[in-house]
Amino acid sequence: MNHDEMMKKIKENQGLSRRDALRMMALSPVAASVLASTGAPATANASSSDAKGRVVIVGGGAGAMMVLARLRRALSSPEITIIAPNDKHVYQPGQIFVAAGEYAPEDIIFDNTGYIGNDVKWIKDEAATFDPDNNKLTTKNGTVVEYDYLIVAAGIQYHYEEIKGLTADMIGTNGISSVYLNDLAAGTAAGGTLTHDWFNALHEAAKTSKPRVICTQPSTPLKCGGAPQKILYLSDDYLRRDKLTADFTFATASDKLFSLPEIDTALHKVQEEYGNITNKFGHDLIAIDAQKKIATFHHKYQVQGEFDKDLNEYDMIDKEEEVTMEYDFIHISPPSYAVDAVANSLLAWQKGTSKGWLDVNRETLQHRRYKNVFGIGDVCGIPMGKTGGSARHQGPIVVGNLIAVMEKKEPLLKFDGYTVCPLKTSYGEIIMAEFNYDGLAPSFPLDPAQPRWIWWAFDLYLLQPMYRYLMLNGLM
Ligand SMILES: Cc1cc2nc3c(=O)[nH]c(=O)nc-3n(C[C@H](O)[C@H](O)[C@H](O)COP(=O)(O)OP(=O)(O)OC[C@H]3O[C@@H](n4cnc5c(N)ncnc54)[C@H](O)[C@@H]3O)c2cc1C
Structure with a gap:
């Protein structure tokens, strides 16, 4: 199987076997350089x-x-x-x-x-x-x-309980899901399974209606800050692949899709291609009525005030309000x-x-x-x-x-702030956003704002064994 055939299988989700994929990746010069670089x-x-x-x-x-x-x-x-x-x-x-x-x-x-x-x-x-x-x-x-x-x-x-009306045990009921849900102390990870059920329930509902879907992002720091958008795009694509659709709202406490302008622009382009996503910036989920399926947000925004002649610009006035939205399905990323x-x-x-x-x-x-x-x-x-x-x-x-x-010496090694967010923009494509304290820091001479199949294949087939056998053993 060559790269094109592999990609065709990935895109068509034909269940490429893991052995095939690993063999392909291991033979691939790209994979070799991925491994070297990472x-x-x-x-x-x-x-x-x-x-x-x-x-x-x-x-x-x-x-x-x-x-x-x-x-x-x-x-x-x-x-x-x-x-x-x-x-x-x-x-x-x-x-x-x-x-x-x-x-x-x-x-x-x-x-x-x-x-x-x-x-x-x-x-x-x-x-x-x-x-x-x-x-x-x-x-x-x-x-x-x-x-x-x-x-x-x-x-x-x-801290799911910070969202009034929500407790962790409600996740998986009434159209609510959260991929984050887990019990690390017990070593269990229910969030993924419940969210897959949520994908399927949404898919079923979209056969007979146009469901209203909200994906949220809180105002606190969040592990893998891109995960709410990964769920947004993958669930949208899960429908699109079967020519189904829904009304998606991305309700985020942030004022942008991504902190880095290049990636932010690329994500807006991704959303335009979907054509069914509305962004609600400055919206922080504060309460939920699970029975009535109503979400309440604290909305922070600015309005233009008087023109300031000295500064030669308009004064911007901070405003806030409570906003409610009805939904059929909601994916919640918790305050952390x-x-x-x-x-x-x-x-x-x-x-x-x-x-x-x-x-x-x-x-x-x-x-x-x-x-x-x-x-x-x-x-x-x-x-x-x-x-x-x-x-x-x-x-x-x-x-x-x-x-x-x-050894009574000075600690001289310095962390440069490196982080990585593999943004799954659809089944089969990822924008690999790597950055550090200074800005974008791609491991490869490839445009990091471009969704690519190679990153999907890398993330899906190689990263898990690399994590399990190399990273956790301190070998990379
Ligand atoms: C949905 C999701 C998607 C993600 N996607 C990516 C990704 O694509 N790429 C990426 O790089 N990262 C991703 N991450 C983030 C990544 O998993 C975490 O950043 C990483 O696990 C952090 O490691 P950690 O050791 O700090 O915390 P954890 O791995 O969470 O470990 C914390 C440990 O501390 C233990 N613990 C808690 N309290 C105590 C206590 N009081 N005493 C002793 N032990 C305690 C817990 O039981 C647990 O074992 C994702 C995370 C999630 C949830």
């Missing part, structure tokens, strides 16, 4: 060290496993404790493909045991309180754990914050826009006040990237800088 950053391998000290890692997800593997390799006599409640590990990017019907739920649940070696003490519990002044923490079950060095990788907590244990501790930013998130330096990922503490992943209060791609780039920085501190 390989370990230049600073990846902390040199082996005889540094000593008790290291505690809090968390059992992507970031935790990535630093754990690297630390075990880098330290000649590691003394590591991991505090993680979950036996199972969810490959969360795969939730989108479960929603789309491309993955089965079991494709995205991995056993954590294989990543946590026998030389590591595993406390299957959650950190409940931190006492960084005394280098200790207490778990939910009351175990006190002392450390010399701490890595916080406890991720995000969803750092996990409570971190948010309520001295480890969090105590004020400012990052209040409640882990207070780390955005480049060294070292805590700004407690120098023996580092952070990785979604929990970090830094300007960019709540993605697995960010965690992958942060791993070598955190480990290298931690070892420097253990």
Whole structure:
């Protein structure tokens, strides 16, 4: 099978077998360069060290496993404790493909045991309180754990209950879904499955009516901020493929589709091609009446005031109002914050826009006040990237800088803010938005604003095994 045949199968969704796809990708020169380019950053391998000290890692997800593997390799006599409640590990990017019907739920649940070696003490519990002044923490079950060095990788907590009238158990009923829904502590990921059911229910409804569909994006930081739009475009395409349609509304608290202008423009073009999507900017979902199917939004907007002759421009006046919208189907992306244990501790930013998130330096990922503490992943209060791609780039920085501190040296490695958002614009195409603190940062000399089949094939067939076998083992 050549590339064209593979793409035809992908586009027609003819169930290209994973073995065929992997064989194709492995043989492809493009894949080879993808692998080379997405390989370990230049600073990846902390040199082996005889540094000593008790290291505690809090968390059992992507970031935790990535630093754990690297630390075990880098330290000649590691003394590591991991505090993680979950036996199972969810490959969360795969939730989108479960929603789309491309993955089965079991494709995205991995056993954590294989990543946590026998030389590591595993406390299957959650950190409940931190006492960084005394280098200790207490778990939910009351175990006190002392450390010399701490890595916080406890991720995000969803707050569905902030939306009045909504509780997490209502997701999957009355036309409500949320691909984000999961129980990471239990290692389960229901969001993808429920959202696939939602795709099918929408498809069924579109056979006899033109359903009203709302996809929301909250005002808080969100892991994989592109996921609400991935669901928007894939569910729209799910109908379009069978010549069905619906009225889609993208209701977002943001004032744009994407923070980077090039990608924002490209997404507007994608929407024009669909022709059935209305954007409601500045709309933050605050309440839902699940029985009547009415969503209420806090709408912030500006109106033009008087002309200011001195400034030679119109004064802009801030306004706000409550807006209600009726719907038949709604996909909700939840308000999100750092996990409570971190948010309520001295480890969090105590004020400012990052209040409640882990207070780390955005480049060294070292805590700004407690120098023996580092952070990785979604929990970090830094300007960019709540993605697995960010965690992958942060791993070598955190480990290298931690070892420097253990060796009484300066932490010199710097995270550049790298993050990645594979925006699924349709079945078979992705805009691969890679960027860092300075702006767009594509790994390839390809126009990053262009939807491409190669990124779909890469994401669907290669990324999951790369994540599972290489990234979580700290090998890239
Ligand atoms: C729908 C969806 C789509 C996504 N798509 C992409 C994508 O395409 N590309 C991409 O790069 N990223 C994507 N992501 C984001 C990516 O999955 C996360 O950014 C990544 O998992 C972050 O890793 P983490 O270790 O910070 O957090 P997590 O992987 O969420 O792990 C947090 C861990 O901490 C544990 N924990 C929580 N509280 C405590 C506590 N008090 N004590 C101890 N442990 C605790 C949890 O049980 C969990 O094991 C997506 C996420 C979702 C939900």
